Amino acid sequence: IRIVIIDSITFHFRQHFEDLALRTRVLSSMVLKLMKVAKKYKLA
Known part of the structure; x- marks a missing residue:
């Protein structure tokens, strides 16, 4: 997965x-x- 968009x-x-x-x-x-996942995988 390259990008996840939540709208x-x-x-x-x-x-x-x-x-x-x-x-x-x-x-x-x-x-x-979501913030924990972003931090864990170094996502923005």
Whole structure:
């Protein structure tokens, strides 16, 4: 895999999560995981 593009991921959360606190926690968790992968593989 050479490139991974994530576009408009928050759109789906706005549509399906009415609980703002839960939505924030889930999105934060996903971002942290993506940042760990990026750091591990030296990605931008």
